[in-house]
Amino acid sequence: MVASSFLGCGRQRSDVVVKPADEKLRIGAFMSLTGDTAQYGISALNGIRMAVEEANAGGGAGGHRIELITRDTRSDPGETEVIVRRLAEESRVHALVGEVVSSRSLAAARVAQEERVPMLTPSATSPEVTAQGDYVFRSCYTDPFQGAALARFATRSLGARRAALLLDPAQRYSVELARFIREAFERQGGEVVSEQDYREGAADFSAQLSEVAAVHPEVIFIPGYYLEAGQLARQAKELGISVPLVGGDGWDSPRLYEIGGQALAGDFFSSHFSAEDPDPQVQRFVADYRRLFGSTPDSFAATAYDATRIVLDAAARAHSLDRAAIRDALAQTRDFPGVTGNVTFNADRNAVKSIVIIRIGDNGKQSVEAHVTPEDIPPPPTPTPTPTPKKRWRRS
Numbered sequence: 445m446v447a448s449s450f451l452g453c454g455r456q457r458s459d460v461v462v463k464p465a466d467e468k469l470r471i472g473a474f475m476s477l478t479g480d481t482a483q484y485g486i487s488a489l490n491g492i493r494m495a496v497e498e499a500n501a502g503g504g505a506g507g508h509r510i511e512l513i514t515r516d517t518r519s520d521p522g523e524t525e526v527i528v529r530r531l532a533e534e535s536r537v538h539a540l541v542g543e544v545v546s547s548r549s550l551a552a553a554r555v556a557q558e559e560r561v562p563m564l565t566p567s568a569t570s571p572e573v574t575a576q577g578d579y580v581f582r583s584c585y586t587d588p589f590q591g592a593a594l595a596r597f598a599t600r601s602l603g604a605r606r607a608a609l610l611l612d613p614a615q616r617y618s619v620e621l622a623r624f625i626r627e628a629f630e631r632q633g634g635e636v637v638s639e640q641d642y643r644e645g646a647a648d649f650s651a652q653l654s655e656v657a658a659v660h661p662e663v664i665f666i667p668g669y670y671l672e673a674g675q676l677a678r679q680a681k682e683l684g685i686s687v688p689l690v691g692g693d694g695w696d697s698p699r700l701y702e703i704g705g706q707a708l709a710g711d712f713f714s715s716h717f718s719a720e721d722p723d724p725q726v727q728r729f730v731a732d733y734r735r736l737f738g739s740t741p742d743s744f745a746a747t748a749y750d751a752t753r754i755v756l757d758a759a760a761r762a763h764s765l766d767r768a769a770i771r772d773a774l775a776q777t778r779d780f781p782g783v784t785g786n787v788t789f790n791a792d793r794n795a796v797k798s799i800v801i802i803r804i805g806d807n808g809k810q811s812v813e814a815h816v817t818p819e820d821i822p823p824p825p826t827p828t829p830t831p832t833p834k835k836r837w838r839r840s
Contacts, residue, residue, distance in 0.1 A: 469508040469759055471496065471752070472515070472537035472561075474527050474552065475544045479519025480644070481669065483697045484544045484744045488566060489514060490737050491749030492541060494729075499756050506760035517543060521551040528552045532559035538765050539564070539755050544744055545694075546570035546587075546617045553580040562758075562771040566751035567716070567744055569693065570620055574793045579771055581793040583751045584716050584784070587617075590692055591624025593799045593816040594665065594714055598690055599632045601801075601814060604663035608638040608656040610676060612668050615644070621667035621692050629665075637661055642672060649679050657685050669694040673713075674703025681707040688712060696743045701808035708804045715800045717746035717784045718812045729783045743784070750782035 473492045475485035496512045499505055513535050517524040524543060531537045532555070540556055540563040543549040549568030556563035557577035565573060565580075569587040574580050598604045607629055612618040626636050637659045640652035653676070656664060664680070666673050666689055673695050680689065688711055695713035719730045719740050729749065733741040741749075757780060758773035759765070780787040785797045796818055803813040 467508065467765060468511040469505050469539075469756075469765060470511045470513060470535060470537040471755065472513050472528075472531035472535060472540045472542075473752075474515045474517055474524065474531065474540065474542035475748075476519040476548070477516040479517075480671065481519050481545055483670070483699050484567070485517070485519075487697075487742050487744040488542075488544050488748035490733065491566075491741065491745035491747070492752045494732065494736065495749050495752035495756065499753075505756040506763060508759070508765070510756065513537060517548055519548075521548050524548040524551045525555055528555040528563075529559065532556070532561045537561065538767060539759065539770055541566065541748065541751050541755055543568060544748070546573060546620070547615070549573045550576070550616070553577070556580055560771075561767055562755070562774055564751045564755050564774065566747035567693070570616060571794075578775075578793070579767075581774055581789060583754055583782070583787050583795045584693075584747050585797055585799055586794055587621045587692075588624050589818065589821060590714055590799060591621055591626075591667075592628040592821045593801070594690055594692065595625050595628035595632055595634070596816060596821065597712070597714075597801050597814055598629065598663045598665070599634055602663055602688055602690075604661075604688075605634050606637050606660065606662045607634055608640070608659065608661040608664045609636055610640050610642060610649075610652060610656070610664065610666045610668070612644055612672065613641045615668065617692075617694060618668045621694075622665070625665050625667060642668075642676075644672070646672070647675070649676050650683065653680055653683050653685060657683060662687055664689050666691045667694070668692075670697040670700040671703065674700050674705075674708070677704040677707040677711060693743060696802075698739065698742060701804070705808075706806070708808070709806050711804050712813060713802055713804075715802050716743040716797075717741075718800050718802060718810070720810070720812060723783075725781065726783045746784050750780075750784050750787065753782070754780050754787060 475488045477485045496510050515527040544567045546568040549565040553573050553576035557579050563580050567584050571586050574582050611622040638656050691713040696715050762769040762773040778788050787795045798817045801814040802810050
């Protein structure tokens with residue numbers, strides 16, 4: 445039995461969970477299952493369920509069966525805050541896995557820190573997420589590293605010196621990643637010759653693409669999500685733009701090729717994972733995922749699978765269902781063998797790991813074009829907070 449502690453007049457500390465006999469380890473998983481980024485959340489939930497089912501089949505974590513409590517954020521930051529508070533206070537979860545994008549992870553992180561529930565985001569790359577406090581962790585790379593890796597790839601592998609940027613000013617992810625790409629590209633001797641905004645939900649990008657075409661860039665960076673990236677690729681080719689388009693991990697979705705089709709051939713994006721990796725652990729995961737879900741896992745499935753396994757490993761090492769003990773065990777994670785690479789948390793609770801550059805070929809076939817390791821990239825300057833986007837967050 446974990447002893448309860450109280451503050452003031454009978455108020456129980458929210459970071460200590462009283463454990464009845466044979467209590468299950470409760471994991472709260474929250475992600476977008478509906479709304480504009482639902483594909484990310486659906487893939488992530490598949491990975492989370494796989495990890496929980498495997499663990500329970502092997503006896504659970506630290507002797508505890510695992511109970512997975514799943515909630516839909518509806519692609520909405522406000523809804524995310526409500527859900528995370530309910531998971532902490534009503535469901536009394538011992539740890540949280542989510543969210544899958546930065547804006548909603550940031551909303552969740554504030555609540556998780558206040559409630560003192562350890563939270564691990566599998567795929568939110570904004571550096572501001574883990575800056576919310578010591579209960580918030582990230583098992584993927586950050587946008588400063590992603591931006592530097594994309595800029596390095598464009599200058600060294602593509603030989604580009606003139607770039608255009610197309611971004612969504614309403615999306616924190618797009619604004620931040622664009623800034624890090626721009627800064628890194630310029631540090632490496634490149635020049636951003638055009639920067640154009642687009643709006644979520646837009647169907648016609650001809651004005652922005654015409655502006656870009658007029659200045660003859662050698663590469664076009666599109667740090668956004670798959671919905672707009674696919675449309676931009678199609679319309680760029682229709683306007684005769686033939687230079688490579690390069691995006692971030694927001695492109696990684698089975699729907700990207702459904703939207704952009706063959707216009708995406710020859711373009712590139714960064715990712716956390718490749719299903720083509722010959723590593724036996726990766727191929728076992730891919731085979732199991734295909735058997736269960738009938739499709740190839742994307743990076744959101746893989747990162748969520750790893751994140752869940754990391755949380756379960758920490759809970760087992762904590763030898764307790766005390767939230768603070770699980771948090772401490774998470775902070776001590778070193779060289780965890782994930783399908784997205786080995787994971788070690790640094791002092792800021794961010795994963796130190798490599799990035800994969802994916803090339804899109806004919807008929808949507810993807811291949812690994814390059815790997816970029818943390819050792820390849822000089823430490824970026826300390827990031828400054830990104831201003832609040834001009835428009836509302838992406839939502840349904």
